Each structure stands twice: as C-alpha cells, then as structure tokens.
Amino acid sequence: MVAGILSLSRIFTRRDGARSADARDRTEFFGSQVGDESVINYCYTDMPWKLMAWDMRYFFTFVWFLPWIVWPLRPCDGGHFDELSLSGKNILCMAVHAILFVLQSIFILTLPLAFLFPVWVVVFGTAVFFSVNWLLCLLLNGNTITFTSDPKYAPALEEHAGEQWIFLNGVAVGETWLRSNINRLALTFKRPVIGVHNRTTGIIFDVVECLVQRNFGYATSDVRAAYKIVKEKLYNPQYTKVVFILHSQGGIEGGLVLDWLLQELPHNLLAKLEVYTFGNASNHFNNPHRDLGSYHTERDHARMGTQLGATIMEVPLTHSPSETRPPSLKRQRSSASTYSSFEADGHFATLTNGISKRATYYTAQASERALAHVEHYAHTTDFVALWGILHFVTNERASPEMPRYIGRVFSRTSSRGGHQFCQHYLNGMFPLERDSKGEFVGCAESNDFMDSVIEVAEKGSAKGALRERFEYSWSMLEIAARQGSDVNDPVEIHGSIYEGKVGINSGKVRVKDLSRLWQYRNGRSPPDVPKEPWRRITLH
Numbered sequence: 001m002v003a004g005i006l007s008l009s010r011i012f013t014r015r016d017g018a019r020s021a022d023a024r025d026r027t028e029f030f031g032s033q034v035g036d037e038s039v040i041n042y043c044y045t046d047m048p049w050k051l052m053a054w055d056m057r058y059f060f061t062f063v064w065f066l067p068w069i070v071w072p073l074r075p076c077d078g079g080h081f082d083e084l085s086l087s088g089k090n091i092l093c094m095a096v097h098a099i100l101f102v103l104q105s106i107f108i109l110t111l112p113l114a115f116l117f118p119v120w121v122v123v124f125g126t127a128v129f130f131s132v133n134w135l136l137c138l139l140l141n142g143n144t145i146t147f148t149s150d151p152k153y154a155p156a157l158e159e160h161a162g163e164q165w166i167f168l169n170g171v172a173v174g175e176t177w178l179r180s181n182i183n184r185l186a187l188t189f190k191r192p193v194i195g196v197h198n199r200t201t202g203i204i205f206d207v208v209e210c211l212v213q214r215n216f217g218y219a220t221s222d223v224r225a226a227y228k229i230v231k232e233k234l235y236n237p238q239y240t241k242v243v244f245i246l247h248s249q250g251g252i253e254g255g256l257v258l259d260w261l262l263q264e265l266p267h268n269l270l271a272k273l274e275v276y277t278f279g280n281a282s283n284h285f286n287n288p289h290r291d292l293g294s295y296h297t298e299r300d301h302a303r304m305g306t307q308l309g310a311t312i313m314e315v316p317l318t319h320s321p322s323e324t325r326p327p328s329l330k331r332q333r334s335s336a337s338t339y340s341s342f343e344a345d346g347h348f349a350t351l352t353n354g355i356s357k358r359a360t361y362y363t364a365q366a367s368e369r370a371l372a373h374v375e376h377y378a379h380t381t382d383f384v385a386l387w388g389i390l391h392f393v394t395n396e397r398a399s400p401e402m403p404r405y406i407g408r409v410f411s412r413t414s415s416r417g418g419h420q421f422c423q424h425y426l427n428g429m430f431p432l433e434r435d436s437k438g439e440f441v442g443c444a445e446s447n448d449f450m451d452s453v454i455e456v457a458e459k460g461s462a463k464g465a466l467r468e469r470f471e472y473s474w475s476m477l478e479i480a481a482r483q484g485s486d487v488n489d490p491v492e493i494h495g496s497i498y499e500g501k502v503g504i505n506s507g508k509v510r511v512k513d514l515s516r517l518w519q520y521r522n523g524r525s526p527p528d529v530p531k532e533p534w535r536r537i538t539l540h
Contacts, residue, residue: 170248
C-alpha cells in the first residue's frame with residue numbers, strides 16, 4: 001500500500017517537492033533486456049499453479065491501482081472514439097458491462113453455497129446463468145471475429161501498399177469499442193487497420209481468461225485467428241512490413257502468437273514484423289537473437305555498460321537498424337545462417353580504483369533479433385501494466401528469476417494515465433488534432449508525452465537481467481528522428497536525465513526522438529536513409 005501511495009504521489013510532485021502538472025511528462029526509458037543462459041524458476045515456462053500463485057500475490061500487491069483501469073473518466077479528448085464518452089453505443093456497452101459485473105460477482109460469491117442444494121438445482125441454475133451471460137455478451141460482441149477500419153479514416157494508399165497493420169484488443173472490448181480502436185488507429189497513422197476481435201465475456205470472466213492464457217498458455221479462438229492472419233501476411237510477398245499493435249490482454253494473446261511464429265517462420269519473414277504494445281498484460285515477450293555472435297556482442301556490451309561511466313561511440317547508420325556495421329568490427333558468418341554477426345575490437349576504458357576513464361570504442365547495433373522492432377508503452381498507474389509488463393521489466397528483488405521481457409519500454413507517470421486504449425493511451429501519447437470546423441484530421445504534431453525528456457531507468461538493472469546499452473538506441477535517432485532534426489556533436493548526458501537547452505539539437509533526448517511508432521503518424525514512415533552516415537556521441 002505504501003508503494004502505491006508513493007507511486008501516486010509522483011504523479012503530482014516534482015523531485016523538489018513542489019506540486020506541478022509538469023510531472024505528468026515524466027517518462028522513463030528501459031532498454032530491452034538481454035537474454036542469458038541462466039535457467040530461471042519464475043518464468044512463463046514454469047508450473048502453471050506456481051505462476052497462478054505468484055499472480056494472485058501480485059494482484060493484491062497492485063490492487064490499489066484497480067480504479068485506474070477506468071480513471072480518469074474525463075477528459076474525453078478523442079470524442080466518440082473514447083470508450084467512456086457518453087455516446088449512445090458507449091452507454092449501452094457500459095450498461096451491459098455493469099449488468100454482467102453484478103451477475104458474475106453474485107455467481108462467484110454464491111458458488112460455495114452450491115453444496116447446500118441438490119445437484120439438479122445447481123446444474124439448472126448454472127445453465128441459466130451462463131445462457132443469460134452468453135446472450136448479454138452477444139449484444140456486445142456480434143458474430144464477426146475480424147474487422148477492418150472505415151476507409152473514411154484512412155483509405156488504402158499506394159505508398160502504403162507494402163504494409164499491413166493489425167490490432168488485437170484487450171479486456172472487456174465488444175464490437176463497438178473494437179471498431180473505435182481500429183478507426184482511431186487508422187486516423188492516427190493514416191493506414192487501414194485489421195482488427196482481430198478478442199471477444200469479451202464480461203470483465204470478471206475476461207480477467208479469469210487472462211490468468212488461464214498467461215499461466216497455462218491456452219490459445220483461444222481469437223489467438224488462433226490472429227496467428228493465422230499474421231502468418232498469412234508475413235508470407236505474402238506483397239507486404240514488406242507487418243505492424244502488430246497489442247493492448248492489455250492482447251499483449252498476452254499476441255505474445256502467444258509470436259511464440260508460435262518464432263517456432264515456425266524463417267527469420268527473413270519475421271524481420272518484416274514490428275510489434276507495439278500498450279498496457280501489456282503478458283508475463284513475457286520473446287524476440288531471440290538471430291545468431292550466437294550478436295547475442296554475445298549485446299551481452300558483453302551490456303556488462304561493460306555497468307562498468308563504464310563514460311564512452312565515446314561512433315555508430316554507422318545504413319538503410320536498416322539491423323544492418324548497422326562499424327568499420328572496426330570483424331565479420332563472422334554462421335554456417336547455419338545467412339545473417340552476419342560481429343565482434344567489437346575497439347578499445348575500452350580501464351578502471352582505476354573503481355572509477356572509469358573516458359573510453360573510445362566502436363560497437364555493432366545490437367538489435368539483430370528475429371523481429372524487426374518491439375516497443376512497449378505503459379502508464380505507471382495502470383493496474384494491468386503494473387501487474388504485467390512493468391512488474392516483469394522492473395522487478396529487482398527477484399529479477400534473476402524473472403522471465404526475459406524483450407523490447408524497449410516507455411514508462412509514463414501521468415495524472416491521466418489510465419488503461420483504456422483510446423481514452424487514456426492514445427489520447428495521452430498520440431492525441432488527435434482538429435481542423436477549424438472541429439473535425440478530427442489526424443495526429444497532433446506535438447504533445448506532452450512525446451515532448452517529455454527521457455530518463456534512463458535503472459530499476460531492474462542492478463540485479464538480474466542485463467539491459468541493452470542506451471547507446472544502441474542512438475542509432476535510432478537518425479533513423480527515427482524528427483524530420484530535419486540533427487543531433488549535435490557531442491550530445492552530453494549527465495546522470496540519468498538528459499540535459500541541455502531546447503530540443504534534441506542542444507542535447508535533450510525526448511520520447512519522440514526514440515519512439516519508432518511516432519514516426520508513422522499521419523501517414524509518415526521512419527526515414528531509412530540518414531543524412532550523415534556516422535555520428536560520434538560523447539557520454540559523461
């Protein structure tokens with residue numbers, strides 16, 4: 001409870017103790033965890049009942065944040081797209097969910113009384129309850145499992161013919177809210193979006209389904225449908241890029257889909273896949289290295305990063321982050337793969353009395369993993385994110401025993417940081433812009449979250465899982481940087497917070513300079529060819 005109160009206080013309080021709305025812009029950046037050979041004993045591969053016990057324990061640890069699943073109720077900046085806006089369809093959805101919540105609560109609370117009645121009464125009562133529950137859910141879900149966004153929000157354009165965007169929703173989402181989700185995504189990124197419907201059975205039963213999926217690895221019909229669709233698009237030579245967006249329970253289901261894909265598909269097909277999650281409820285996220293050499297490179301540099309306090313780094317940039325190749329690296333080819341791996345032969349600093357000196361070295365981009373890109377976005381007050389991604393990414397006490405959670409994480413502390421996909425996540429991170437008539441026209445070009453200065457998070461790094469060096473992300477600054485922006489030489493970083501004057505040109509690294517998903521707004525795409533092939537970065 002104390003931890004919960006402290007977390008809530010950070011939303012409104014600066015480090016100097018002064019209350020300020022500026023605190024809502026605080027964003028921590030977690031470099032992706034680095035895989036290891038260790039056998040871990042609290043992992044998604046463990047015994048399901050042990051995992052269930054841990055989940056129940058942490059449910060009550062984070063229970064103080066349950067109201068933030070729907071809080072704040074206002075503002076509804078996204079208009080009719082927002083789940084809690086008072087449109088006719090939304091009011092119907094909320095009313096049906098309220099009825100389901102009451103009925104399911106009564107059913108669960110009265111289960112112990114079943115022993116007091118004859119068997120036929122219990123069977124008949126249970127059958128009636130589930131029939132009523134099914135009929136109510138039918139009002140929410142409809143009969144279709146896949147949907148496509150309305151062309152008026154994002155018509156199919158020739159320039160995006162090689163892309164396919166797919167969305168998998170979270171808990172308690174019926175047809176109305178799924179359509180709002182995919183239409184909101186289409187309007188934000190100006191691409192048609194396929195929605196795979198993770199059908200709701202009511203909030204309580206959805207949470208039970210989450211526990212079963214997360215701990216028993218059970219694939220429901222929507223998981224299987226999503227797998228089929230993603231696999232088909234990856235095999236289709238028309239598509240050179242497949243973008244998979246997941247929210248809440250969709251993170252669990254999407255993780256299962258990825259596990260299957262990683263078992264079966266060739267790596268040159270998986271390299272087309274980009275994954276972005278919001279409020280991810282899963283307990284793991286896999287994205288293995290393509291070969292052993294790239295794993296050793298990332299692991300060694302992550303370990304070196306815990307020792308070196310200052311480095312100078314030169315990162316070459318080519319058409320793709322996974323193709324970054326410094327000239328000082330020796331090339332090694334695996335006999336089992338056509339992909340290349342590298343080992344650095346640069347010069348590292350020596351340690352004197354525990355204090356590192358400035359060092360110059362050259363390093364390979366360490367994102368040579370099966371999937372092209374993985375990014376996670378989470379609110380620090382979102383119960384689902386706390387119970388899911390933020391717990392498994394940041395846990396220090398048991399981090400040597402935690403499963404690896406691959407992907408870069410943007411963790412936001414915000415006064416409006418709830419769990420709803422449109423109303424809380426997209427409105428806060430990718431807000432919409434209106435024209436002079438008040439109509440939504442696309443993603444706003446500036447917002448508090450994207451303009452917030454990155455803090456490099458240390459939690460969860462001191463023990464257990466290593467993290468990729470932050471410098472690896474600098475290769476993204478040219479590939480995923482704002483159009484027309486340049487990084488000054490040098491960029492100075494003091495402590496864990498980037499300091500400077502105004503904007504990245506003076507050394508401040510903001511969320512929008514590292515977020516690849518941001519580069520897709522309003523029909524844009526991350527630039528592939530940087531203006532300058534090399535960049536030297538000075539760290540202090």
